[in-house]
């Protein structure tokens with residue numbers, strides 16, 4: 001199954017007619033050539049200018065924890081509400097004038113509505129800036145590179161820069 005829907009019949013129906021589709025497919029999402037599994041329902045509704053897609057999808061992709069670099073999966077909820085404007089008249093097949101908004105989604109000349117770009121944009125808008133394996137991930141030791149979620153390492157905690165101000169304070173107190 002893909003994210004492309006043939007809307008040739010739907011766009012000939014009366015305004016407000018609905019066709020329910022569902023998707024379960026792989027696609028490249030976001031940056032870094034991430035491969036996502038996209039699953040969910042895609043009701044398509046006939047409008048004056050084309051077809052309105054109101055998709056509620058769940059997307060899952062392999063990722064990496066930005067602190068400890070472990071492989072993880074992120075699952076994002078993607079809500080898509082976009083109107084796709086017809087580029088040809090559904091009945092006569094005659095070319096229609098392009099919409100005023102140059103960024104508007106279009107249904108192509110053979111009446112295929114391709115949801116892929118809308119899914120990609122939705123993914124980019126909801127993905128976390130930093131993916132974490134868990135909110136409290138301890139990350140890697142900046143000295144020895146050990147994964148501190150597994151066990152603490154032997155490096156001196158004083159080397160942790162978060163303790164810097166405290167260390168300076170301790171030295172000041174010692175000096176007085």
Ligand SMILES: [Zn+2]
Pocket residue numbers: 065066067068069070132133134137138139
């Ligand atoms: Zn982590």
Ligand SMILES: [Zn+2]
Pocket residue numbers: 141142143144145146153154155
């Ligand atoms: Zn260490």
